[in-house]
Amino acid sequence: MDKQKLKTYHLMLLDSSSSMNTVKKSTISGLNEQLQSIKKAEKDFDDQEQIVCFITFGSEVEHSSLWNKKIDSIEDFNDENYTPNGLTALLDAAGIGINKLRNEIKSDLQQRKANVVVTIFTDGEENNSKEYNSTEVSNLIKEVKETGQWTVTFVGCSDNAFEVAQSLGIGRGDTLHYASGDDGTQSAFKTMAKSRYCRSAAYSNCVSKGLDTSSANLGNNFFNNIDLDGTTKKDEYKKDTDKKEKDKS
Numbered sequence: 001m002d003k004q005k006l007k008t009y010h011l012m013l014l015d016s017s018s019s020m021n022t023v024k025k026s027t028i029s030g031l032n033e034q035l036q037s038i039k040k041a042e043k044d045f046d047d048q049e050q051i052v053c054f055i056t057f058g059s060e061v062e063h064s065s066l067w068n069k070k071i072d073s074i075e076d077f078n079d080e081n082y083t084p085n086g087l088t089a090l091l092d093a094a095g096i097g098i099n100k101l102r103n104e105i106k107s108d109l110q111q112r113k114a115n116v117v118v119t120i121f122t123d124g125e126e127n128n129s130k131e132y133n134s135t136e137v138s139n140l141i142k143e144v145k146e147t148g149q150w151t152v153t154f155v156g157c158s159d160n161a162f163e164v165a166q167s168l169g170i171g172r173g174d175t176l177h178y179a180s181g182d183d184g185t186q187s188a189f190k191t192m193a194k195s196r197y198c199r200s201a202a203y204s205n206c207v208s209k210g211l212d213t214s215s216a217n218l219g220n221n222f223f224n225n226i227d228l229d230g231t232t233k234k235d236e237y238k239k240d241t242d243k244k245e246k247d248k249s
Helices: 018-044 090-104 106-110 134-145 161-167 182-209 234-248
Strands: 006-015 048-057 061-063 114-122 150-156 175-177
Touching: 006 018, 006 090, 006 182, 018 048, 018 182, 048 090, 048 182, 061 090, 090 106, 090 114, 090 134, 114 182, 134 150, 150 161, 150 182, 161 175, 175 182
Parallel strands: 006 048, 006 114, 114 150, 150 175
Antiparallel strands: 048 061
């Protein structure tokens, strides 16, 4: 029954600065690929409820109508609901988004009935935040990750993407660097979609074994467990979890 399901929140923070106009079509297609991945997880893993929280950040941080919405109620993105413009308030988006969701689902988090997968996607670098600085966001990310209920990832195409992610407390295994342009953007979104499904599979495996899902969230490996043939295999997550349990014993 729904009340017994683990809630998996997908907090997607998407760059909507002016530079994203050059890859707008690829970005919209990639966003819809994320939705399809989440819908597939909703269908395949009946022990979870998949929920989407979507934020864009240009010069300002905007909460779209897709905030705290069940995946089966969400329609595809299009030219009208993704319109890039302005600068890049990346730090504000991360600080506002994480704090907003954490406060709203406080009870579920305290009862360990929820996990959050945060994805920060940008084609550039921070240049317009007013409420949060890098240290504050890094401390916030560290705080939520230590609960074992949050996975925070960074996807960027700047040459220093790994350094930026590290400055925010995000490890290399949770960071994806992609090439600028349509091909690189499409590849990044495809990888994100596979990784997103993989994480839900890992949660499902933990639930089936009566384990806390922190073993999945604390691995710093969001972009590692991907089948390059284009299919996802639940047995791989079972094998990985079994190995971790054996290593602990």
